[in-house]
Amino acid sequence: MPQYILSLDQGTSSSRSVIFNKNGETIAVSKKEFKQIYPEPGLVEHDPNDIWNSQIHTMLEAIKTANITPNDIAAIGITNQRETIVLWDRNTGKPIHNAIVWQDRRTANTCQQIKDAGIHKVIQSLTGLTTDPYFSATKISWILDNVKGARLKAQAGELCMGTIDSWLIWNLTDGKTHVTDASNASRTLIYNIHTGQWDKELLELFDIPHAILPKIVDSSGTVGTWKGVPISGIAGDQQAALFGQACFNPGQIKNTYGTGCFMLMNTGERIIESKHGLLSTVAWQINGKRHFALEGAVFMGGAIFNWLRDGLNIVKDVYEFDQLAKSVTDSNGIVFIPAFTGLGAPHWDPFARATIQGLTRGSSRAHLCFAALQAVSFQSAELLESFTRDSSIKISELRADGGASISKLLMRIQADHMQCKIIRPKNIETTAFGAAALAALAIGFWESQEHISKLWKQDIVFTPNPWNETLANQRKNWDKAIQRSKNWEEQ
Secondary structure, three states: OOOEEEEEEEOOOEEEEEEEOOOOOEEEEEEEEOOOEOOOOOOOEEOHHHHHHHHHHHHHHHHHHOOOOHHHEEEEEEEEOOOOEEEEEOOOOOEOOOEEOOOOOOOHHHHHHHHHOOOHHHHHHHHOOOOOOOOOHHHHHHHHHHOOOHHHHHHOOOEEEEEHHHHHHHHHOOOOOOEEEHHHHOOOOOEEOOOOEEOHHHHHHHOOOHHHOOEEEOOEEEEEEEOOEEEEEEEEHHHHHHHHOOOOOOOOEEEEEOOOEEEEEEEEOOOOOOOOOOEEEEEEEEOOEEEEEEEEEEOOOOHHHHHHHHHOOOOOOHHHHHHHHHOOOOOOOOEEEOOEOEEOOOOOEOOOOOEEEOOOOOOOHHHHHHHHHHHHHHHHHHHHHHHHHHHOOOOOEEEEEOHHHHOHHHHHHHHHHHOOEEEEEOOOOHHHHHHHHHHHHHHOOOOOHHHHHHHOOEEEEEOOOOOOHHHHHHHHHHHHHHHHHOOOOOO
16 A cells, blocks of 8 residues: 655745655655746746756655655645646646746736725725735736736636645646645636635726636645645645644644745634734635634745845854854844735735845844844734734744744743743644645545644754833834835835
């Protein structure tokens, strides 16, 4: 009998493949970065072929590293960067434009026009989302309007649209399967969160033909095969992380520290409409039943560290960054607002831009590194406050995961700013594990959510220091600095 689950974790800056055994242990990992494309300030694209080639490369490499064959794999789970969209020719399978990434801001003015017209309230009531270029719908419309002949081909049913899960599955199944799961569909701004279907009114609003859309399926269930292996788990990366953190009960909450920071709270079968800048979203759909979550999205998390390395060249690697930050006790008054692609929750300002404030002649690169850690922490602390207000739940602990959570200094700073316990599991690869768990559940490899909960293991708990004047002043300066970064760009 096959003894392994293969998880494909297609992220914003890299593609990864992870193989898990029956005990939920990682036995092989392969990662490959791919090119980020910035045609103009505020625009972010990927070559869809780079995404596919990097993903298939890591799949084959992970299988080789594990010294197994596809026959040893029981199922494949897929998790992916959300909101990023690809349009491709249904007959040739070739993309008609680069993928437009979730960070892209090119449709900011379109979204503002929708808000000015008051239509955004209807959109939010149907989708649970705010009207922002972060989401897929305006990106789809932009491609249809700006690629020659695209709209005519779309109306004739000759194009396919998909978030990255759809693109991977299409390629894995040699063009036989065009699907997306409910968690990814709920991020497009054209999915009705109440009915669980593509919404006719929203499709008309954004002028998107129904013919190009994928079929919406369960997050756990077989949709196709690759070399005879069932593809049976699909979820957007943040929903996969919530599942991988075993946050199966309403009120449980996690924060993923990846390229961005994404905080999700399980709300069970109840949709909570946010009044404090959060999103209502599908957490997962199993056996046709949708489970929901509240979400807060921060656009720049771990990507800040990459910018300090690649953009400013002030550190050579993450190790040097961490050592520099540890060499000082605070930021020496520096406040870093990382609004490179605008501000996400709870501010939702696509016209904000990054600022570094409070610099003096005494400022050093070590202080800037410390300020970068505080920037990640303060953004997430703002999210937690919104969760508390929306849910009326006093949150005493939060489960943390993602690559940046490996920094103990960041986790200690985070516990202080949130004033709650931060729990880091032994396996911080919870996004990949969540996709694996959804796939395993579908085929009975792991028989229940209770079984999956037993595979989750706690590693370190970070307990907050008492709130004090120093922390209060840091937060005051953060609040002041973030207001000064807003509406920087002309609409």
